[in-house]
Amino acid sequence: MLEVSDIGKRFGGVAALSGVSLSCAQGELIGLIGPNGAGKSTLVNVISGFLKPDTGRIRVDGAEVAGNDAMAGVRAGIARTFQTSRLFGDMSVRQNVEVAHSRCLELRRSQGAAIDPDALLAECGLTHEADTLAATLAYGSQRLLEIARALALAPAYLLLDEPAAGLNDAETAALAGRIAEIRQKHGCGIVVIDHDLSFINTLCERLVVMDHGKVIASGPPAVIWKDPQVIEIYVGASPPTTPAAAPAVSGNTNRTH
Known part of the structure; x- marks a missing residue:
């Protein structure tokens, strides 16, 4: 189990993360969503050791990740991809x-x-x-190579930061299939950040929603898309008409309020 407990991170006077907690079991596929600036990528950077948290703890299978750096994350069984190619x-x-x-x-x-x-x-x-x-x-x-390189680190937990960004519909559908196959073959827990809600909703069995550096909702898609706070974030979206449906929002999600 990957356990993130009460993580806080500030940049100057701005609280990027405030008391964030989540968990991911091996074999689980979680979608991490929210508007731009919600703290999603900051959280992934903290979990993977690229940023040191101000408060909170990260554990992998009960053992605290020691060192607060990327190599400590790899030793613990955490690998990740990036929004922009590295x-x-x-x-x-x-x-x-x-x-x-x-x-x-x-x-x-x-x-x-x-x-x-x-x-x-x-x-x-x-x-x-x-x-x-x-x-x-x-x-x-390049996006696929980022994933292959992360898998070469033999992760127990794989963090994918916007893997579908910039892909067309056919590429996105193929990527969803590959990620599902990776989960099945490798048995790793996978956390996916993406703004393509159809991609996330199709792929993930549980969603974690962030806003203003906090987790505001967590649960199956059928529950999440009926949550009033989640609906408010995705301005102009209506409650889903089917249990598995996500609001029809594509591209980056920006607040207009």
Whole structure:
């Protein structure tokens, strides 16, 4: 179980996170949603060790994540992708995955030994581009390589920060299928941030909604989309007409109030 308890983070006088708590079990697929500035990416940065929290604790399978840095997160079994690509552009697709796998072996020898980089490329549909320089990949392939590289760290918990951003409808649908397959094959808990509510609603069995640095709702989609606070955030949206339906909001969600 990934457990995040009472996380607080301030930037100067601004409280980016205030008492945020959530949990994700291995094999669970959670959607983390909310308007721009709600604190979603800040929370992922804290969980993965890229930011140090001011308050709160992070535990993986009962053990507190020690060190408050990205390497501590990897040791604990946490991997993540980023909103904007951070690939090694002058390396090939295969080399990007191999570098991550080598790092995993250094930090977590017993857990990482069974990872096959070529199998990960096949899993993410990148076999035919294995020798291509990462910088020359099409945008959709770059997003898939980010995921393959994260999987090379043998995570128990995978954090995906806007993986569908910039993808067309066909690419988004294919990505949803791949993420579902990753969950099934690897058994890792997955937390997905995205502004594409149809993508999130189709993919995730539980949603966590943030606003102003706080969690305001958590539960199955059928419950979340009937929550008055959630409806208020997505201005102009109406309650769903079916239990699994999300409000028809696409792109970035910005407040108009």
